[in-house]
Amino acid sequence: MKAVVWHGAEDVRVDEVDDPKIEEPTDAIVRITSTAICGSDLHLYGSKAPGMKQGDIIGHEPMGVVEDVGKDVTHIKPGDRVVIPFNISCGHCFMCDQQLFSQCEKTQNRDTGMGASLYGYTHMYGGVPGGQAEYLRAKQAHYSPIKVPEGPPDTRFLFLSDVLPTAWQAVVYADSPRSGTLAVYGLGPIGLMCVSIAKHLGVGRVLALDHVPERLQAGRARGAEVIDISSVENPSDAVKERTEGRGADSVIDAVGMESEGSLAARAAQYLKIKPDRHGALHDSMWSVRRGGTLSIIGVYGGPDPMWPLGQLFDRQIQVRMGQANVRRWTPHILPLLEDGDPLSVDSLTTHRMPLADAPKGYEIFRNKEDGAIKVVLEAN
Numbered sequence: 001m002k003a004v005v006w007h008g009a010e011d012v013r014v015d016e017v018d019d020p021k022i023e024e025p026t027d028a029i030v031r032i033t034s035t036a037i038c039g040s041d042l043h044l045y046g047s048k049a050p051g052m053k054q055g056d057i058i059g060h061e062p063m064g065v066v067e068d069v070g071k072d073v074t075h076i077k078p079g080d081r082v083v084i085p086f087n088i089s090c091g092h093c094f095m096c097d098q099q100l101f102s103q104c105e106k107t108q109n110r111d112t113g114m115g116a117s118l119y120g121y122t123h124m125y126g127g128v129p130g131g132q133a134e135y136l137r138a139k140q141a142h143y144s145p146i147k148v149p150e151g152p153p154d155t156r157f158l159f160l161s162d163v164l165p166t167a168w169q170a171v172v173y174a175d176s177p178r179s180g181t182l183a184v185y186g187l188g189p190i191g192l193m194c195v196s197i198a199k200h201l202g203v204g205r206v207l208a209l210d211h212v213p214e215r216l217q218a219g220r221a222r223g224a225e226v227i228d229i230s231s232v233e234n235p236s237d238a239v240k241e242r243t244e245g246r247g248a249d250s251v252i253d254a255v256g257m258e259s260e261g262s263l264a265a266r267a268a269q270y271l272k273i274k275p276d277r278h279g280a281l282h283d284s285m286w287s288v289r290r291g292g293t294l295s296i297i298g299v300y301g302g303p304d305p306m307w308p309l310g311q312l313f314d315r316q317i318q319v320r321m322g323q324a325n326v327r328r329w330t331p332h333i334l335p336l337l338e339d340g341d342p343l344s345v346d347s348l349t350t351h352r353m354p355l356a357d358a359p360k361g362y363e364i365f366r367n368k369e370d371g372a373i374k375v376v377l378e379a380n
């Protein structure tokens with residue numbers, strides 16, 4: 001089959017590799033129809049996440065049609081249309097019983113000290129062959145895959161694999177008061193869906209910060225008051241100015257370790273006042289009002305030596321974070337996708353292209369060229 005293979009920094013290729021096959025009774029083979037590129041893939045593309053090996057098949061946002069199932073797999077059968085969550089969870093261990101699916105003890109990586117295994121990610125997370133491919137060996141398939149109805153196009157359901165449950169978790173963890181203000185840093189696919197989900201769940205006011213014009217425009221269209229970080233000296237001051245000097249009741253960092261943008265952040269990185277690429281995290285922290293909540297959904301892979309523990313303590317900030325517990329949130333989201341499109345999921349996909357064009361897809365998504373917000377590869 002053809003698959004997107006990691007060869008090194010900014011070098012992904014579509015290679016011919018062996019077809020996957022059933023190896024365990026809990027496996028399923030899925031013929032992939034659509035598979036998206038994610039901001040998390042950019043950490044691999046930019047070689048910022050340790051533990052990649054040449055030849056790794058990447059991708060963790062796939063959906064398709066079940067081809068074959070192992071003997072323990074009964075909730076799905078050949079011919080079913082399924083979405084595959086990015087984290088692999090067994091559904092019935094100590095952690096899964098508490099709906100902490102990203103910490104599943106069956107697939108946890110004890111040798112590297114990390115949580116549940118992920119598709120198409122680094123060997124810190126199990127090095128499991130990913131879903132940017134014509135076929136995927138779905139693991140823990142007696143539980144993990146989500147069966148979706150026929151009818152709407154793939155791009156309606158595809159984001160159940162990651163973006164939608166991730167954004168949902170970020171908003172729930174942010175715990176904004178209904179009459180309050182939520183600030184969202186980053187208007188990539190995750191931040192944009194945070195805006196729509198927050199509005200859907202009744203959060204009074206949403207501020208959103210980015211510097212890419214079409215992403216700011218998309219945030220505005222989803223109901224946010226947007227702030228262009230390239231036009232302000234200090235993003236957290238801009239948030240405070242709009243919230244009676246206090247800061248937002250809650251803040252979501254939907255940027256992660258690819259932070260870029262504001263003049264102050266660039267200068268601080270240059271002067272090494274802040275660790276490289278943690279600018280958005282620090283701006284997020286300083287944008288929360290006293291007693292408010294910081295929800296970190298952007299991915300971080302290492303320590304932050306500038307973590308202002310004493311000030312967070314004094315300001316009584318609650319901090320919540322982690323990989324999305326995908327299956328915890330999908331039962332809340334799936335009905336919304338079947339009943340019209342209240343979260344405007346359809347407009348998230350800006351580019352569709354054949355799997356063979358994956359290198360181009362990565363390049364335009366990383367460079368935010370051609371208005372790219374979400375790039376979907378069509379595999380079959």
Ligand SMILES: NC(=O)c1ccc[n+]([C@@H]2O[C@H](COP(=O)([O-])OP(=O)(O)OC[C@H]3O[C@@H](n4cnc5c(N)ncnc54)[C@H](O)[C@@H]3O)[C@@H](O)[C@H]2O)c1
Nearest residue numbers: 039040186188189190210255256259260280298299323324
């Ligand atoms: N926790 C999870 O389970 C989970 C799941 C999926 C994605 N993620 C992470 O969420 C983050 C966002 O993913 P995405 O797909 O939306 O990625 P993306 O790269 O498309 O979006 C990031 C956005 O942040 C903006 N940005 C950069 N620096 C900024 C700054 N200093 N202030 C404000 N905005 C800034 C960029 O312009 C971009 O629009 C990534 O770190 C990704 O790894 C986490």
Ligand SMILES: [Zn+2]
Nearest residue numbers: 038040061162
């Ligand atoms: Zn993803």
Ligand SMILES: [Zn+2]
Nearest residue numbers: 090093096104
């Ligand atoms: Zn489990």
